Amino acid sequence: MIHMTALAAFIPYNTLVVAAGVAAVGCAAGVIGTFGVLRKRALVGDAAAHATLVGVASALLLTGQRDLAILLVGGLISAMVAIAFLVLIRKFTRTRDDAAIAIVLSVSFGIGITFISGMVSRGIPGSGGLERFLLGHTASLTAHDATLLGAVSAISVLCVVVGLKEATMVAFDPDFATAAGWPAATIDFVLVALVAVMVVVGLPAAGAVLVTALVVIPPAVARQWTERIVPMLVIAGAVGLISALSGVMISSLAVQLPTGPIVVLVATSFLIFSVFLAPCRGIVWRTRSACVFPSDSYDGNDTGTTADTVTERKS
Amino acid sequence: MVENDSASKMHVDAPMLEWHDLTVAYGRRPVLWNVDFEIPKPCLFGIIGPNGAGKSTLLKASLDLVQRAGGSVRFWGQPLAQVRSRIAYVPQRETVDWDFPVTVMDVVRMGATSKLGWFQRGGKRERELALSSLDRVGLADCSNRQIGKLSGGQQQRVFLARALAREAEIYLLDEPMAGVDAGSQEQIFNILVNLRDQGKLIVAVHHDIRTAVEWFDAVALIDMRLVAAGPTAEILTPENLAMTYSGRLSVLDEIGEAVERGGRTS
Amino acid sequence: MIALIADSGITLWFDRVGPLHGWAIATAVAVSACCAVVGTLLVVRRMSLLGDAISHAVLPGLVVAVLLGAQPGGVGVLLGATVAAMSTIWFTRFLFRHAGLWEDASVGVAFTTLFAAGVLLITVSGSRVDLDPGCVLYGILELVPFDTVSLYGWDIPRAFVSALSVLVLVILGVWCTWRWQVFTAFDTDAAKAAGIPVGGVTCGLLVGVSLATVTGFVAVGAILVVAMLVVPAAAAERLVHRLHHAIWLAVLFAVVGAFGGYLLAWRYSTSAAGMMAVVLGVEYLVAILIAPDDGVAARLVSKVVYLWRVQCEDRLASLWRAEESRQLVQEGGFAGLVTSWLCVSGQLRKEKNVFVLTPQGRVHAELIVRSHRLWETWLGKHVDLPVDHLHPPAEWIEHHLGEQVRKRIEDELGNKDIDPHGSMIPKEKP
Secondary structure, eight states: OHHHHHHHHHSOHHHHHHHHHHHHHHHHHHHHHHHHHHTTOHHHHHHHHHHHHHHHHHHHHHHOOOOHHHHHHHHHHHHHHHHHHHHHHHHHOOOOHHHHHHHHHHHHHHHHHHHHHHHHHTTOTTGGGGGHHHHOOGGGOOHHHHHHHHHHHHHHHHHHHHTHHHHHHHHHOHHHHHHTTOOHHHHHHHHHHHHHHHHHHTHHHHHHHHHHHHHHHHHHHHHHHOSSHHHHHHHHHHHHHHHHHHHHHHHHHSTTSOHHHHHHHHHHHHHHHHHHHSTTTSHHHHHTTOSOOGGGOOOTTSOOHHHHHHHHHHO | OHHHHHHHHHHHHSOSEEEEEEEEEETTEEEEEEEEEEEOSOOEEEEEOOTTSSHHHHHHHHTTSSOEEEEEEEETTBOHHHHGGGEEEEOOGGGSOTTSSOBHHHHHHHHHHTTSOTTOOOOHHHHHHHHHHHHHTTOGGGTTSBGGGSOHHHHHHHHHHHHHTTOOSEEEEESTTTTOOHHHHHHHHHHHHHHHHTTOEEEEEEOOHHHHHHHOSEEEEESSBEEEEEEHHHHOOHHHHHHHHSOOOHHHHHHHHHHHHTSOOO | OHHHHHHHHHHHHHHHHOHHHHHHHHHHHHHHHHHHHHHHHHHHTTOHHHHHHHHHHHHHHHHHHHHTTOOTTSHHHHHHHHHHHHHHHHHHHHHHHHSOOOHHHHHHHHHHHHHHHHHHHHHHHGGGSOOOHHHHHHOOGGGGGGSEEEETTEEEEHHHHHHHHHHHHHHHHHHHTHHHHHHHHHOHHHHHHTTOOHHHHHHHHHHHHHHHHHHHHHHHHHHHHHHHHHHHHHHHHHHOOSHHHHHHHHHHHHHHHHHHHHHHHHHHTSOHHHHHHHHHHHHHHHHHHHOTTTSHHHHHHHHHHHHHHHHHHHHHHHHHHHHHTTOOOOOOSOOOHHHHHHHHTTSEEEETTEEEEOHHHHHHHHHHHHHHHHHHHHHHHHSOOOGGGSHHHHHHHTTTOOHHHHHHHHHHTTSOOBOTTSOBOOOOOO
16 A cells, blocks of 8 residues: 555556556457457458547547547447448458458548548537547546446456357367357357457557557467467466556657557567567577477377478468 | 157157258358268268268258258257257368467367356366376377377377267267378277267268278268268279269259359250 | 640649649549559459558658658658568568468558557657658648649649659559569469569569559558558459459549549548548449449349249249149139239230130240259159159259250150159150
8 A cells, every 4th residue: 555655646646547447458458359369350350440430430420429438339339330341241242351351441441531530620529539549649548538448348358258168169169169059150259349349448548540459469479478378368468468558658758649659569579579589489499499399399100290281381 | 648759769769860851052052962861870980972072061061060951960860959969070170270379188178168058167077078088089198288289190189089078979070081190090990989889970071982991881972962871881882983983963063053143054 | 636635624624623622633543543553463462451561561661761861752752661561571471480470460460560660750750750640641632732843844743743653653564564463463373383483573563562552641641542452453353354454444443532532522621531432432332232243233133033033933833733633723813923924924824713824834834844853853863862852852953954954864864754753754845
């Protein structure tokens, strides 16, 4: 208690709460992002993120409220609509997946920009503040906002923790899960929806353009350090937390800096560090051949099928 | 009362696995035509045919993994939904991301816990079940290895252990011997024989006719339709094999294409 | 002559629209045409996301070039952007190979990092770089006409000059390497085997993309340039099948998008860049709806037509069977929709409150029944089905057998006359 009050003497209470809330967001984004990345859905999250702008702007337009909760709900709706479009495009057209993501991403962002710009030029109150959702700006968060973000993040992480068995089973082998009687498609949808929630909740921290980094980079870092799913979730959460926290702290010191780029660069430095120095997978370790990397490990008495399938990825 | 008796009698006498006029289409295009056959008792049953003949599709349609365009599949006379807990599926190895951060033990535990309810992690019983399944396939000492670090034969055995952990009575395996060296194939075959001797039904999609002759009690020859099915010695005759492997019945291809278009053939 | 007309036309139009808007539109058109050309090749080669990555990544290159003294819109900036783009590709490959990162994640990491670095650089270098981070996201098309260079006595916006030069460069580049581009796009491995320098071709394409995106930057910003790269191309390939047709169509879509978007934005006082992306999106939507073979509308129509045909043919066949078994069809005078249509098309007629097959209708009905019974017989021979299972599949397939296939089935069955149920198989009428 004593050191808490000492801390409070140096840092205003508001900043502490905001820091805690945004840190929670970073942690949750890392945890949930792990499942997104394992399901190869990293860029679906990106498309959803760019689409949030439309919803945020519409929410302001329709309700006239500048309350963060309402804006974010709008953002979530448009993010889910974007994901629905991706599914429809895949189902009903022959447009390739990568092109579909690029289309949804850019067009939805364009719609968002059109809305915001139109609202600004008509002088609709509060529309100027929408710009902060582009690149993130935690300095403008209130304690109340941050508590909301923190709560949503905590609930999302709880969902994953409680449903870990189901999520892992479906993420690893949806066919086996379906055959065993589990509603794999529904569980998969819940995982995607959680990614959308994280992307929306991460808007104040990193902005629509860069929030995908919060969801993609921490799991990538974690994968360098462990081969098991629970440690991977923990490390991803930690990396996300630290990145988000750094963003908040630096942002509160230099108020004109957008938070998003800072968060991304902190996370990436973790990644570069891990790529070089992580035990067993890190480049430095591999050149010293101290450890066994997937491509060169198999039981001697077999034809090394594993080697073929893994190394062909590298060529 | 009488009706009840006859209903349960029917279940007792019902074949373990029955395909009833099964037709499967991908999109609108039929890929499997009117498969009608039943497997009455436990045995080692092989599904043989050329590439792309619909063998995997047959398994997947039996498990409701792909939609049926017509017909039905019955297990012990009942639909799949009522008996899922007594069935285990071993998918093709290539469908899985072997870089996934799970160990051998984690995967087999997935099988053991797959019968539990929502949000139930399982405890000691599931762990011991997983260990004993690993023991049965001879992988007990690899339990902490990440699955990408295994050989092809070991990966297949992990999948098998996962299926064993479900303590099922019918096992459906999709190409269990693909990409596995001869030694491991023998090992896997012995495990399957053991299962059959314990009264389980094993249905396996298989690609090699030579080993099929040695291993399976009964087979079905599939080339977009059921060419023949029954005890191995009777079915794997040169005539039947010629009919199965000599090249697609082009009529089926043409009609399939016409169905997809919604029009007529030429 | 044409030049004269074009020139006077353009002058007239400029007078009407005003030089500011005119130049802005002209720049947007040049940029979008440029992006459409390289974008089509990107989309066909499944490299759309690489285009996304490059468009984000050119920002730090641009900023560094400007900090080092290059003129915005000048050659130095183009160079800086290209270097940045190549670094992104290299970074993506690095992450994929050495971090074992999944492919889509590596792209995501690479471009967010580079973009973040760019934004930070801008914010930190403040007034030395004349770019606002927000504008980086949606461009400064409205300001383009104010930054001019003097060319032959004309004051032409710098951005337009660079956009036009890049357009010419890109068109030349694609034209000269056309065969190689097409081959590589179709089948990279075969192209490599045929001795085509696939690596060089791809590199050239990516350089073209970098140049296009950096000029697009000024017009519409980083993200909307992705729309210009991908959306017209995706719309075009729904509608045409040859690659060079696709490129022309994509350019058309892009130009319409640029024009229409700007004018709409002007009318509704909103961002030109955003509106252009919206118009492009609408074009894509329309394309997937009206595409002739696999468009949504086409498929729906085809399905409805099929269902209707099945209903009509089933009706005819059941009447024929009733005739065959000499059963009187007990039916009221009420005509359903199907029956009405059949009457109108001359296949049924009304005779004393009962519907009867006309000769034309009878011929058609016989074909259906013939198909049905032939298929039952064929199934009975080739597939191990009990006799009472033959009817349902035949009910389905009878609508899909054409004359030649019927003949082939009949020949294969040895000209059998009786189906497995013992009914006569009607003969083919000449």
